[in-house]
Amino acid sequence: MKPKTIKQYQSEIRAGSTSCVKLVEHFLNKIEENRHLNAFLEVYGEEALDRAEQIDADFKSGSEGKLAGLVIGLKDNISYKGHAVSASSKILEGFKALYNATVTERLLAEGAIIIGRLNCDEFAMGASNENSAYGPVLNAADNTRVPGGSSGGSAVSVQAGLCMAALGSDTGGSVRQPASFTGTFGMKPTYGRVSRWGLLAYASSFDQIGPITNSIEDMALILEVISGSDEFDATASRREVDSYSENLEVNGTRKFAYIQDCLDHPGISEEVKAHLELVISKIRNDGHLVEPVSFPFLKYMVPCYYVLTTAEASSNLSRYSGLMYGYRSKDSFDLESTFKKSRSEGFGSEVQRRIMTGTFVLGSDHYDAYYTKGQKVRKVIQQETQKILDNFDFVLLPTTPGAAFSLGDKSGDPIAMYLADIFTVQAPLAGIPAISIPTGIDNQGLPFGIQLMNHHYGETDLLAVSEYLYNLVSH
Numbered sequence: 247m248k249p250k251t252i253k254q255y256q257s258e259i260r261a262g263s264t265s266c267v268k269l270v271e272h273f274l275n276k277i278e279e280n281r282h283l284n285a286f287l288e289v290y291g292e293e294a295l296d297r298a299e300q301i302d303a304d305f306k307s308g309s310e311g312k313l314a315g316l317v318i319g320l321k322d323n324i325s326y327k328g329h330a331v332s333a334s335s336k337i338l339e340g341f342k343a344l345y346n347a348t349v350t351e352r353l354l355a356e357g358a359i360i361i362g363r364l365n366c367d368e369f370a371m372g373a374s375n376e377n378s379a380y381g382p383v384l385n386a387a388d389n390t391r392v393p394g395g396s397s398g399g400s401a402v403s404v405q406a407g408l409c410m411a412a413l414g415s416d417t418g419g420s421v422r423q424p425a426s427f428t429g430t431f432g433m434k435p436t437y438g439r440v441s442r443w444g445l446l447a448y449a450s451s452f453d454q455i456g457p458i459t460n461s462i463e464d465m466a467l468i469l470e471v472i473s474g475s476d477e478f479d480a481t482a483s484r485r486e487v488d489s490y491s492e493n494l495e496v497n498g499t500r501k502f503a504y505i506q507d508c509l510d511h512p513g514i515s516e517e518v519k520a521h522l523e524l525v526i527s528k529i530r531n532d533g534h535l536v537e538p539v540s541f542p543f544l545k546y547m548v549p550c551y552y553v554l555t556t557a558e559a560s561s562n563l564s565r566y567s568g569l570m571y572g573y574r575s576k577d578s579f580d581l582e583s584t585f586k587k588s589r590s591e592g593f594g595s596e597v598q599r600r601i602m603t604g605t606f607v608l609g610s611d612h613y614d615a616y617y618t619k620g621q622k623v624r625k626v627i628q629q630e631t632q633k634i635l636d637n638f639d640f641v642l643l644p645t646t647p648g649a650a651f652s653l654g655d656k657s658g659d660p661i662a663m664y665l666a667d668i669f670t671v672q673a674p675l676a677g678i679p680a681i682s683i684p685t686g687i688d689n690q691g692l693p694f695g696i697q698l699m700n701h702h703y704g705e706t707d708l709l710a711v712s713e714y715l716y717n718l719v720s721h
Contacts, residue, residue: 248460249407249410249460249461251460251461251463251464252313252315252316252410252411252463252464252467252468253463253467255269255315255316255410256310256314256315259302259305259314259315260305265298265302266297266298266299266301266302266305266314266315266359267295267298267299267302269298269315269317270294270295270297270298270317270359270361271295273317273361273407273408273409273410274289274291274294274295274361276406276407276408277289277361277362277408277409280386280406280408282384282389283383283384283386283389283402283406283408284365284380284381284382284383284384284399285319285364285365285383285398285399285402285403285406285408286319286362286363286364286365286399286403286408287322287330287332287334287362287363287364287365287380287399288329288330288362288363289361289362290329290360290361290362294317294359294360294361294362297359297360298315298359301314301315301357301359304357310357311355311356311357311358312356312357312467312470312471313353313356313357313358313467313468313471314356314357314358315357315359316353316357316358316359316410316411316468317358317359317361317409317410318353318358318359318360318361318409318410318411318412318413318468319360319361319362319363319364319399319400319403319408319409319411319412319413320350320360320362320363320364320412320413321363321364321366321370321397321399321400321412321413321414321415322334322363322364322365322366322399323366323369323370323415323445323446323448324347324349324350324363324413324415324444324445324446324455325343325344325345325346325347325350325444325445325446326343326346326347326350326360326363327343327344327345327346327350328342328343329342329343329363330342330343330363331343331363331446332379333366333368333369333370333446334365334366334367334368334369334377334378334379334380335368335369335379335592335593335594335597336379336573336591336592336593336594337566337572337573337588337589337592337593338566338571338572338573339572339573339592340572340573341571341572343444345444346444347441347443347444347445347455348441348443348444348472348476348478348479348482349413349440349441349444349445349455349472350444352471352472353413353468353471353472356471361409362409364397364399364400364403364412364414365378365380365381365383365398365399366378366395366396366397366398366399366400366414367395367396367398367420367596368593368594368596368597369446369448369559369563369597370396370397370415370417370420370446370448370453371396371448371559371596371597371600372395372396372596372663373394373395373396373419373420373423373656373663373664373666373667374392374393374394374395374398374651374653374656374657374663374666375392375393375394375395375396375398375399375424376392376395376653376654376657377395377396377594377596377597379594382398382653383398383399383402384402384653385402385405385427385428385650385692386402386405386406386428387405387428387429387650387691387692387693388650388690388691388692390652390653391427391649391650391651391652391653391692392427392650392651392652392653392655393405393424393427393428393650394423394424394425394426394427394428394646394650395420395423395424396414396415396417396420396424397412397414397415397416397420397421397424397432397458398424399412400412400413400414400421400424400458401414401421401424401425401427401428401430401432401458402424402428404428404430404458404459404460405428405429405430410459410460410464411457411458411459411460411464411465411468412457412458413455413456413457413458413468413472414432414455414456414457414458415445415448415453415454415455415456416432416434416453416454416455416456416674417448417449417452417453417454417555417674418452418551418555418667418670418671418674419434419645419667419669419670419671419674421433421434421456421457421458421682422434422645422670422680422681422682422695422697423645423646423666423667423670423682424458425458425645425682425684425695426645426646426682426684426693426694426695426697427646427649427650427692427693427694428650428693429684429687429693429695430458430459430460430684431457431458431459431460431461431462431465431681431682431683431684431712432456432457432458432681432682432695433456433457433465433469433679433680433681433682433708433709434454434456434673434674434679434680434681435454435455435456435469435473435679435705436454436483436677436678436679436702436703436704436705437451437452437454437481437674437677438481438482438483438677439454439473439482439483439485439679439703439705440454440455440456440469440472440473440482441455441472441474441475441476441478441479441482442454442455442479442481442482443476443478443479443482447558447562448555448558448559448562449554449555449558449559449562450481450558450562451554451558452551452554452555452558452674452675454674455472456469457469457472462494462709462712462713462716463491463494463713465681465709466490466491466494466709467490467491469490469705469709470487470488470489470490470491473487473705474487483703485703488705488706490705490706490709493706493709493710494709494710494713495710496710496711496713496714499533499534499535500534500535500639500640500711501534501535501536501537501637501638501639501640502526502529502534502535502536502537502638502639502640502641502642503536503537503538503539503634503637503638503640503641503642504522504526504536504537504538504539504641504642504643505538505539505540505541505544505641505642505643506538506539506540506541507540507541507542507544508541508544508643508644508669509522509523511544511647511668513647513665513668514644514647514648515647515648515649515688517648517649517686517688517689517694518644518646518647518648518649518686518688518694519644521685521686521694521696522642522643522644522696524719525642525685525696525715525719526642528718528719529642529715529718532718536642537638539634539638539641541630541631541634541672543623543626543627543630544668546623546627547627547668547671547672547675548664548665548667548668548671550620550623550624550627550671550675551667551671551674551675552603552664553607553616553617553619553620554617554620554621554624555600555604556600556601556603556604556607557604557607557608557616557617557620558604559597559600559601559604560600560601560602560603560604560605560607560608561604561608563593563597563601566588566589566592566593567584567585567588567589568584568585568587568588568589568592569584569585572592573588573591573592574588575587575588575590575591575592596660599660607620624675627672627675627676628675628676628677631672631675631676631678631699632676635678635700635701639700639707639711640698640699640700640707640708640711641698641699641700642696642697642698643669643672643696643697643699644669644694644695644696644697645669645670645682645694645695645696645697646666646669646670646694646695647665647666647668647669648688648694649686649688649690649692649693649694650692651666669697670697672699673699676699677702678699678700678701678702678704679699679700679702679703679704679705679708680697680698680699680708681697681698681708681709681712682695682696682697683695683696683697683698683712683715683716683719684716685715685716685719685720696715696719698711698712698715
């Protein structure tokens, strides 16, 4: 049965057939029943029930906000004042947020109920949610499979019905890839559309917070609340935020490009390829223009992405030193040993690998050969992506090469794991919005998504056309 939308829940609350308290109790029971999935690191049970009582009172007085009654989870790298935030890392053991992230503040202002913090790959570094210091998250469709990463807990919490929606962060595909693996909707907005204030940084020129939901309608409503300018984040755009939820109708025909290089890629599964060809055929038959385009830079995108993001991670994660807050090694005895032992013991192997790679990339002997060249490649990718969008409204491509892989399948091979991002890194490199739409099921019953990208700040059209495509392919 299709999950209810936020507005449907709100209608039931107003009609008296349910209440926020009953909804929170329902989700708390579901979380308890599904503890084996390891999606939640912490559940705010009593606090969520108290908050639900307040929102019920708001409904009675007619003063409820846009998201009143929305039961939502936060990825464990988004600050919620007075609550633990660890990026699923031992290095932040015992640390509590000193302030709310801007997205948290905006959710609370519109009546959302935050039910807990969600497991993720450590510092958002991973494509399988196996890098968490608190153990892997399991895919609810098949517990032997990964949920995708790094926002695996966020995706599974929505997939398994443990909350209505969740926020994740997307650096190279960390919202869209787990959304594909769990049969949910996941969106990376335009860089700067959503404030990063209060998001624990991985790679600051890539990171964007995005929703994971069961419907485009819910995604549009949440996105219009969390988007917009922010005096605390200089990279947040001052551009006006559209009423996304009021503009989900598609009128007229559109021009779609699909990247032939993706369909011809040796890593793509036959089922994903066949499904995308079916989608292309349905769009054409409905009167839209759909044409193949060449993008010969596919093989450069993952290396470019990892050169730049590891460099930024090396810089951003230097603040976790064992001195000011978080984990400090018990075996440290002076300043140098505090740094070395705290970081060696506090960070997991994947985070250490990326910090060391980034430090190498930024070294004076290698800066021009790697970092400077990576920035030049990024510029080319931005320009060539824009050339496609100058002639088309949307770019259609797979979200992932296949459905969810088995736990442990790629964990011993970092390169194979990094290549899981091959279709999702283009959007963050170019800074454009992208969404994963859950339209595919493979022969083992596992979901996978198709991906749609469009112009900077084109979220209104992107959401509307995603709703249209979902209905076109699903019916």
